[in-house]
Amino acid sequence: MRARQLEVFIAVMRAGTVTAAARMLNISQPALSQILLHTEDELGFALFERVKGRLRPTPDALEIFPDAERLSAGLDGLRRKTTDLRLGRTGLVRVAASPPPAMAILPRAFTKFRAQHPNILLRSHSAPIATIVDMLRTGDASLGVAMDDRLPPDIEAEVIGSVGFACLLPAGHALQRKTELTLADLAREELISYHGNTRPADELALAARAQGVKLSPSLEIDVSISAIGFVQAGLGIALVDALLPWQQFAGLAVRPLAAGPEFPVALLTSRTRALSRADEMMRDEIRAACYAILGEHRARP
Amino acid sequence: MRARQLEVFIAVMRAGTVTAAARMLNISQPALSQILLHTEDELGFALFERVKGRLRPTPDALEIFPDAERLSAGLDGLRRKTTDLRLGRTGLVRVAASPPPAMAILPRAFTKFRAQHPNILLRSHSAPIATIVDMLRTGDASLGVAMDDRLPPDIEAEVIGSVGFACLLPAGHALQRKTELTLADLAREELISYHGNTRPADELALAARAQGVKLSPSLEIDVSISAIGFVQAGLGIALVDALLPWQQFAGLAVRPLAAGPEFPVALLTSRTRALSRADEMMRDEIRAACYAILGEHRARP
DNA sequence: CCAGAGTCATAAGTTGTACCTATGGAGTAG
DNA sequence: CTACTCCATAGGTACAACTTATGACTCTGG
Numbered sequence: 001m002r003a004r005q006l007e008v009f010i011a012v013m014r015a016g017t018v019t020a021a022a023r024m025l026n027i028s029q030p031a032l033s034q035i036l037l038h039t040e041d042e043l044g045f046a047l048f049e050r051v052k053g054r055l056r057p058t059p060d061a062l063e064i065f066p067d068a069e070r071l072s073a074g075l076d077g078l079r080r081k082t083t084d085l086r087l088g089r090t091g092l093v094r095v096a097a098s099p100p101p102a103m104a105i106l107p108r109a110f111t112k113f114r115a116q117h118p119n120i121l122l123r124s125h126s127a128p129i130a131t132i133v134d135m136l137r138t139g140d141a142s143l144g145v146a147m148d149d150r151l152p153p154d155i156e157a158e159v160i161g162s163v164g165f166a167c168l169l170p171a172g173h174a175l176q177r178k179t180e181l182t183l184a185d186l187a188r189e190e191l192i193s194y195h196g197n198t199r200p201a202d203e204l205a206l207a208a209r210a211q212g213v214k215l216s217p218s219l220e221i222d223v224s225i226s227a228i229g230f231v232q233a234g235l236g237i238a239l240v241d242a243l244l245p246w247q248q249f250a251g252l253a254v255r256p257l258a259a260g261p262e263f264p265v266a267l268l269t270s271r272t273r274a275l276s277r278a279d280e281m282m283r284d285e286i287r288a289a290c291y292a293i294l295g296e297h298r299a300r301p
Numbered sequence: 302m303r304a305r306q307l308e309v310f311i312a313v314m315r316a317g318t319v320t321a322a323a324r325m326l327n328i329s330q331p332a333l334s335q336i337l338l339h340t341e342d343e344l345g346f347a348l349f350e351r352v353k354g355r356l357r358p359t360p361d362a363l364e365i366f367p368d369a370e371r372l373s374a375g376l377d378g379l380r381r382k383t384t385d386l387r388l389g390r391t392g393l394v395r396v397a398a399s400p401p402p403a404m405a406i407l408p409r410a411f412t413k414f415r416a417q418h419p420n421i422l423l424r425s426h427s428a429p430i431a432t433i434v435d436m437l438r439t440g441d442a443s444l445g446v447a448m449d450d451r452l453p454p455d456i457e458a459e460v461i462g463s464v465g466f467a468c469l470l471p472a473g474h475a476l477q478r479k480t481e482l483t484l485a486d487l488a489r490e491e492l493i494s495y496h497g498n499t500r501p502a503d504e505l506a507l508a509a510r511a512q513g514v515k516l517s518p519s520l521e522i523d524v525s526i527s528a529i530g531f532v533q534a535g536l537g538i539a540l541v542d543a544l545l546p547w548q549q550f551a552g553l554a555v556r557p558l559a560a561g562p563e564f565p566v567a568l569l570t571s572r573t574r575a576l577s578r579a580d581e582m583m584r585d586e587i588r589a590a591c592y593a594i595l596g597e598h599r600a601r602p
Numbered sequence: 603c604c605a606g607a608g609t610c611a612t613a614a615g616t617t618g619t620a621c622c623t624a625t626g627g628a629g630t631a632g
Numbered sequence: 633c634t635a636c637t638c639c640a641t642a643g644g645t646a647c648a649a650c651t652t653a654t655g656a657c658t659c660t661g662g
Contacts, residue, residue: 318638318639319638320638320639330638331639331640331642334639335640338640351640353638354638355638356638
């Protein structure tokens with residue numbers, strides 16, 4: 001099985017039809033059809049049953065699909081790695097992070113790192129946690145920073161700090177007079193917060209129940225940074241992580257949430273991939289930057 | 302990077318020289334040299350430094366070597382798996398069958414199959430017909446064997462034989478002197494047979510009416526094998542399928558029922574699911590085993 | 603029941619990869 | 633200097649991977 005045959009097989013399995021798979025791979029339908037037929041001929045057994053002009057995977061195809069996917073992803077990762085090597089000959093450190101740490105922690109860590117290692121190329125990816133895990137697995141990133149420490153077993157999560165919640169008030173809101181807010185203060189407010197079935201939403205609900213408060217989020221978001229626009233528009237008070245540098249944004253006031261739950265800040269690495277020396281140095285800088293920034297939070301919240 | 306380029310790179314890394322690597326891969330030295338040069342050209346950076354006519358790996362080559370080795374090993378593994386699948390050396394065959402064929406046909410079919418394909422995992426489920434149909438639909442089994450050919454339209458039933466009824470007499474019963482029994486012989490006996498509204502019960506009643514005989518089952522069972530205990534306890538004569546190897550059980554005498562109805566023996570598959578190659582081979586073995594066993598029945602009933 | 607949109611397969615032709623054999627240049631060792 | 637080893641180049645063949653054009657089949661909506 002050649003690499004191309006692997007790609008074609010996977011595309012057809014994912015797309016369901018030859019035509020759609022050909023579109024995915026940006027080649028013509030007959031080209032893909034030929035490769036598929038030739039692959040089956042070489043393998044000696046059918047990968048798909050042709051029934052009423054459609055394709056249906058055979059059990060044999062289902063059997064090898066997971067391996068094929070893993071291998072193809074590995075090949076893609078290697079291709080990306082080689083192009084990275086071509087471009088940044090002296091080295092490349094890729095960090096994938098959720099938006100809050102990407103905006104709060106990485107700028108400082110990258111600044112320190114760049115000062116010490118000026119010719120190492122740095123790359124930052126801001127992505128949701130699932131993508132970060134995927135990038136670590138394929139080698140598209142070697143370090144990750146996220147606000148969750150419950151991760152698959154092949155990902156190592158080192159908790160390097162924790163941060164509470166912040167309340168974002170529209171400019172001029174009455175609650176702005178208090179230096180910190182409690183869940184009880186928010187009971188009758190219009191709330192903007194993480195949508196249900198996510199970890200922060202669960203923890204907020206849990207804390208509210210424990211304090212005998214009933215919260216009623218009326219606007220749900222998936223990433224905290226998207227709250228900014230809604231708060232500026234006066235749609236309500238946002239309950240989000242306290243890590244993002246909210247002070248930088250105009251039109252809103254930030255107040256810490258007292259006695260609320262905490263987010264862990266975790267440094268992620270793949271257990272199946274070794275770190276380069278540059279990666280290790282970056283890891284140290286991220287640890288230090290996180291420590292420093294959380295210290296500033298506590299000093300001047 | 303194509304798969305072949307990966308193999309060539311690894312061979313050169315391991316062998317140290319182009320010539321030795323070409324020998325390892327059983328190709329000519331110029332062929333391998335070409336592939337290597339072309340690979341470097343495509344990658345955009347050198348994998349080897351040419352110094353004094355010899356090759357020395359560059360740091361970049363060392364960087365990607367572990368990934369390349371892992372991927373190449375994975376590809377080899379997939380190739381081995383596919384050839385195993387083609388030859389039917391690997392896989393899992395799950396057969397769901399009613400108790401009579403499960404005990405009479407599957408042992409022989411599995412024995413033959415195992416002799417030819419020792420590494421294929423076999424799994425047998427003994428279940429009532431409704432469960433068999435369910436398992437075929439969900440993919441929990443790919444083959445079914447039952448004693449009924451009237452099945453839902455999404456289940457294909459191939460009749461591979463038919464078998465009559467057998468009478469199980471308690472040891473020492475008066476009728477034991479006859480070599481075969483008729484429905485008339487059973488008219489005034491205590492009978493153990495399938496409970497009403499099942500196909501065998503209906504067919505028995507139909508045949509009895511056609512022959513002007515009135516049967517009076519006094520004990521109803523759902524699966525034929527459960528008759529054994531009742532017969533051994535002297536509760537009556539059982540009228541059951543002749544397929545199960547009743548001779549194996551002590552304390553009862555077996556006599557064929559003459560001029561009685563017949564059970565079809567059907568091989569079941571789902572019309573919406575394809576068979577793996579291993580499944581197909583097992584299907585052939587089941588057909589053969591059924592043919593052989595029914596032949597033995599006719600020869601020595 | 604037919605027209606149109608979708609499916610997959612086939613045909614014919616182009617390009618480039620992966621091989622081959624034959625040969626040349628360059629370093630090393632006797 | 634010669635013989636040996638190494639790698640690269642030249643020229644040619646077979647096949648894999650594409651292209652466009654086309655046909656056969658199935659489902660669906662008027």
